[in-house]
Amino acid sequence: RDFNERCAQCSEVNWGLTDGGRFYCRSCHNVTERTREVVNTDFITNSRVQTISKGLRKQENNDGGSEWYICEGFQLVLKKQVEALEALGVCPQMKDDILCNFWRCYLQKSKQAYCKRPSGEAVKALSVCESSTDVDSDPERPSVLHLLSLSESEGDLQTDCSFASSVSKVSESTSVYSGSVDGSLYLMKNQKEKLSMTMPMTLSFCYMALLWVREPMTLSELLRYVVEGHIPYLNVFQHFPEKMKLCGLDLKIFCVESWPVYEEVFNKMHELAAFLDLPRFPDITESCFLHPDMLCMKYLMEANLPDELHNWTCRVVKKIGIGEVDFLTLTPGNKSTRKVKYDVLAAAVIVVVLKLLFLLDDHYEWLLSELAEERNKNNTEGVPYFEFKKWYEVVKHSLDVKQKKLDEERAKYPWRCEKPLFYSVKNKSKVLKRRQMVVNLQNQFGKLSGSVQRAEKPNPSSFQLRWSEENTDGSCFHGHSLKGILQEKRGLLTAMNPDYWLCTVKLCNEKLCGHLAHYREVEFPQSYHFVLGLFSFLLWVQPSYIHDEVCMIEHKLFNKKLYKKLKYNTVLRK
Amino acid sequence: SSSEHKLNFKKSKEACLSYIQDALLQKQWKRAAEFLTCYVESLEKDYSREHIGPSEVIWRIGTEILWHHSQSSMKEFNCFMEQMKTLGVKRYLKVCLEHVFHLLCNGQIDEAYQNLSLAESWRFGEQTAIQDKEMKLIQAYRGLLDYYSWSKQKNILLENSEDGFSDLAVEQEMHGYFRKAAVNLKEIIKIPGVWDIFVKCYVDLLEFYGDHNEARQVLNEYAYNSKFPANPNAHVYLCQFLKRQGESKKSLTSALKILHDIVPSHELMIDFNTMLQKSKKRKKRQLGLEVIFAVLDYAGWKENAKAWSCLARQVKQIVISEKHLDWIKQEWNSRKDWWPAFHFSRYLAKRNWQENKSLSYEKALVAGILLGKGCKYFKYVSHQGCKAQLKRFRVLKKFVNRHNPVYLRIS
Numbered sequence: 011r012d013f014n015e016r017c018a019q020c021s022e023v024n025w026g027l028t029d030g031g032r033f034y035c036r037s038c039h040n041v042t043e044r045t046r047e048v049v050n051t052d053f054i055t056n057s058r059v060q061t062i063s064k065g066l067r068k069q070e071n072n073d074g075g076s077e078w079y080i081c082e083g084f085q086l087v088l089k090k091q092v093e094a095l096e097a098l099g100v101c102p103q104m105k106d107d108i109l110c111n112f113w114r115c116y117l118q119k120s121k122q123a124y125c126k127r128p129s130g131e132a133v134k135a136l137s138v139c140e141s142s143t144d145v146d147s148d149p150e151r152p153s154v155l156h157l158l159s160l161s162e163s164e165g166d167l168q169t170d171c172s173f174a175s176s177v178s179k180v181s182e183s184t185s186v187y188s189g190s191v192d193g194s195l196y197l198m199k200n201q202k203e204k205l206s207m208t209m210p211m212t213l214s215f216c217y218m219a220l221l222w223v224r225e226p227m228t229l230s231e232l233l234r235y236v237v238e239g240h241i242p243y244l245n246v247f248q249h250f251p252e253k254m255k256l257c258g259l260d261l262k263i264f265c266v267e268s269w270p271v272y273e274e275v276f277n278k279m280h281e282l283a284a285f286l287d288l289p290r291f292p293d294i295t296e297s298c299f300l301h302p303d304m305l306c307m308k309y310l311m312e313a314n315l316p317d318e319l320h321n322w323t324c325r326v327v328k329k330i331g332i333g334e335v336d337f338l339t340l341t342p343g344n345k346s347t348r349k350v351k352y353d354v355l356a357a358a359v360i361v362v363v364l365k366l367l368f369l370l371d372d373h374y375e376w377l378l379s380e381l382a383e384e385r386n387k388n389n390t391e392g393v394p395y396f397e398f399k400k401w402y403e404v405v406k407h408s409l410d411v412k413q414k415k416l417d418e419e420r421a422k423y424p425w426r427c428e429k430p431l432f433y434s435v436k437n438k439s440k441v442l443k444r445r446q447m448v449v450n451l452q453n454q455f456g457k458l459s460g461s462v463q464r465a466e467k468p469n470p471s472s473f474q475l476r477w478s479e480e481n482t483d484g485s486c487f488h489g490h491s492l493k494g495i496l497q498e499k500r501g502l503l504t505a506m507n508p509d510y511w512l513c514t515v516k517l518c519n520e521k522l523c524g525h526l527a528h529y530r531e532v533e534f535p536q537s538y539h540f541v542l543g544l545f546s547f548l549l550w551v552q553p554s555y556i557h558d559e560v561c562m563i564e565h566k567l568f569n570k571k572l573y574k575k576l577k578y579n580t581v582l583r584k
Numbered sequence: 585s586s587s588e589h590k591l592n593f594k595k596s597k598e599a600c601l602s603y604i605q606d607a608l609l610q611k612q613w614k615r616a617a618e619f620l621t622c623y624v625e626s627l628e629k630d631y632s633r634e635h636i637g638p639s640e641v642i643w644r645i646g647t648e649i650l651w652h653h654s655q656s657s658m659k660e661f662n663c664f665m666e667q668m669k670t671l672g673v674k675r676y677l678k679v680c681l682e683h684v685f686h687l688l689c690n691g692q693i694d695e696a697y698q699n700l701s702l703a704e705s706w707r708f709g710e711q712t713a714i715q716d717k718e719m720k721l722i723q724a725y726r727g728l729l730d731y732y733s734w735s736k737q738k739n740i741l742l743e744n745s746e747d748g749f750s751d752l753a754v755e756q757e758m759h760g761y762f763r764k765a766a767v768n769l770k771e772i773i774k775i776p777g778v779w780d781i782f783v784k785c786y787v788d789l790l791e792f793y794g795d796h797n798e799a800r801q802v803l804n805e806y807a808y809n810s811k812f813p814a815n816p817n818a819h820v821y822l823c824q825f826l827k828r829q830g831e832s833k834k835s836l837t838s839a840l841k842i843l844h845d846i847v848p849s850h851e852l853m854i855d856f857n858t859m860l861q862k863s864k865k866r867k868k869r870q871l872g873l874e875v876i877f878a879v880l881d882y883a884g885w886k887e888n889a890k891a892w893s894c895l896a897r898q899v900k901q902i903v904i905s906e907k908h909l910d911w912i913k914q915e916w917n918s919r920k921d922w923w924p925a926f927h928f929s930r931y932l933a934k935r936n937w938q939e940n941k942s943l944s945y946e947k948a949l950v951a952g953i954l955l956g957k958g959c960k961y962f963k964y965v966s967h968q969g970c971k972a973q974l975k976r977f978r979v980l981k982k983f984v985n986r987h988n989p990v991y992l993r994i995s
Contacts, residue, residue, distance in 0.1 A: 268592035421599035422622040458617035
């Protein structure tokens with residue numbers, strides 16, 4: 011902490027401590043030879059230093075690289091990600107105050123740094139530069155091919171036969187190949203015990219930090235920005251400095267070949283929060299963006315639904331208590347509270363409200379629409395009554411267009427980047443040749459693609475669908491009135507629809523099968539499926555996620571009635 | 585399109601490929617190119633477990649696009665093919681061969697020849713042995729182009745000799761091409777396969793240089809060796825050869841008979857029937873009848889006056905001689921259910937009469953004999969013919985009336 015010299019390379023004063031006990035510059039990853047004397051208990055020299063210093067941490071390798079550890083790589087990834095978030099407008103404190111501390115805490119808890127390594131645990135980390143005499147020959151060391159099979163990734167990387175064949179010739183005495191020092195060790199570690207870092211987990215870190223500062227960015231937005239390329243994730247390793255050579259098993263860790271999945275990132279985040287023993291997160295109150303009332307407003311706008319529906323969503327939120335601070339705020343480690351998916355929850359509330367007002371049984375909503383149409387003919391109020399049919403046609407059309415475009419983008423999604431990846435020195439030339447051929451072919455056929463140019467990254471935007479009230483074609487429904495489908499009863503406007511159907515009579519046990527319900531399209535009305543599909547598109551999640559939340563809300567809403575009348579009807583009177 | 589929000593490399597490329605395929609089917613070359621541009625990064629991944637890898641996909645699709653795209657040039661095409669050759673050594677000769685085909689389609693004979701020569705000299709360890717079949721094909725096609733050159737020289741020579749010039753240099757060149765062509769063509773046709781064009785050219789060469797024995801042997805092998813896939817053309821070539829060479833009727837007949845068994849509707853059958861009708865042997869004449877009936881079973885011969893005249897002549901001859909009516913009966917047996925509707929409807933009578941009087945004459949004769957004077961076709965045509973005061977129709981009418989009872993005996 012009190013090392014104040016300027017870095018030789020970049021002249022910054024921004025030091026961190028490697029687990030080798032040496033200072034390294036956080037800005038440029040220049041490692042010094044200076045070691046930290048043990049003064050306080052914060053930084054206790056690793057006993058691991060003994061083992062590693064045998065093969066001195068060399069500054070330069072044959073190929074110009076230097077030693078680096080996996081967690082350094084992840085640190086760099088996180089740094090890039092949080093910088094991108096800053097560029098998107100997230101508050102700057104997130105980087106230095108929040109995420110940095112989370113990360114340090116993680117390193118400490120997972121005993122990768124800042125701690126005393128339990129004695130007796132020998133480090134079997136190997137690297138290219140170590141000579142074979144330094145290696146602990148361990149007859150139980152798993153073979154390389156076994157290591158390759160340990161992975162949560164799609165496994166595409168492991169099918170590289172050229173790698174397999176080149177490695178199979180590697181004898182026991184030579185090193186397990188990775189550019190990092192501990193690449194092989196990292197993959198071998200028992201994942202559950204120590205919560206090893208993975209690429210999706212970097213997003214969990216980001217989300218956790220966002221949640222802590224209560225940024226107006228939901229998880230689905232975050233993941234969408236990742237896929238749209240605004241946040242480094244896919245080929246982030248191309249930003250590693252030259253000295254950090256990435257090859258062999260490192261690729262398994264840092265190369266991503268699939269889009270991040272909401273559920274995975276979400277669950278990991280909670281796991282992480284508990285692992286780090288974090289206290290209760292800052293309160294999510296009514297004025298927070300993540301509060302259902304706020305998010306509902308946003309999604310109502312995006313779904314082109316009348317603003318008046320907001321009253322209804324607020325009523326539902328209030329009635330079932332999901333707007334309470336204690337419900338919404340995350341308390342890590344508290345297993346009794348349900349983990350809240352803020353975005354999905356808000357969308358589900360809207361779906362429930364639509365069911366309340368329109369029933370959505372493929373029948374009633376169209377009748378209501380006709381009724382509203384009739385009423386509209388004599389409408390003198392200056393504001394049209396909301397007609398479900400018109401809304402459906404407009405939104406469906408836009409949705410279809412967008413979906414089609416999205417499907418094409420998915421097919422054209424660029425996975426690779428300029429920086430070629432080598433498994434081993436042996437296939438380096440082959441890889442380079444291939445890359446050159448790919449570039450040539452891209453040029454050749456790119457020219458023949460006509461005027462279609464590789465579209466620039468769209469500007470990051472919180473809204474995917476936009477509807478403007480200025481359009482005179484009546485395609486914006488925000489200002490429409492719900493009076494067309496409401497009736498007056500005792501001075502209050504209530505829904506004309508007296509019925510409601512539950513998505514499911516009984517909820518599943520989430521702990522057993524992971525879901526509250528199981529959504530199958532054919533079992534539900536088309537209108538319901540359409541509405542789920544709409545929010546599924548906006549949130550970039552499976553319709554079943556939203557369906558789960560809808561079930562949860564319904565059961566809270568009709569709790570009393572359910573216990574009374576559970577046996578026979580699935581259609582209840584409100 | 586899927587509303588799934590998960591996506592990985594493999595699924596993404598699968599989707600990409602299906603977009604490419606759709607675009608190709610609809611001949612939207614620009615769109616296909618657009619998606620192919622995104623697909624090519626698959627080359628950087630290993631698909632050795634899949635049946636068809638990305639390199640093959642890119643080769644085939646890229647070829648299609650570059651061949652059809654309006655903005656693509658031969659230069660670009662060739663450049664692409666060269667890249668594809670380096671992409672997969674296991675496919676090297678195949679790519680070379682297909683490249684040659686495209687060059688030939690584009691009329692670039694010399695470039696094609698160069699490529700073939702280059703490919704022929706390719707060696708790559710054990711791959712050379714593995715790709716032996718492709719190598720033979722390459723040599724065969726080079727032989728074919730040599731034949732083509734030979735042919736050109738031959739024509740020049742013939743023209744010159746007509747004008748009274750003799751050109752030794754041209755002759756030498758011609759012989760040189762012959763030698764090169766013959767060597768390669770001979771090799772390929774040894775391997776069981778369908779080599780129509782190679783066989784034809786080789787036989788042409790042999791005939792020109794007078795080696796009829798070899799030619800006959802080659803054709804016999806090609807037609808009769810059971811290892812070779814069944815190929816009607818082989819028999820056709822043999823028959824044509826035998827005819828050209830004025831071979832004995834016996835050998836020609838046996839070859840033609842086999843052809844009749846395989847392709848009853850072949851045009852050589854007409855001549856075959858003519859030949860057989862003239863034979864002194866009864867069996868041959870009967871075969872002739874069989875042959876001509878078989879020809880007219882096929883829709884392609886329905887309106888062919890020559891075919892009908894053959895049948896008519898033979899039927900008439902049989903009726904007049906009053907011998908062998910059982911032959912007609914035998915042939916008619918399997919046809920009496922459907923020939924009337926197929927050939928002798930009233931509608932056809934009208935049409936044939938309008939379009940081709942000779943045809944209707946021959947058909948009417950046959951119809952009258954087979955179905956009697958009361959049949960629609962005969963009645964209509966003979967009536968029209970007599971109305972038009974055409975003599976032969978009057979003769980026809982008399983003939984059929986006279987022999988009317990015949991149809992009873994054969995039905």
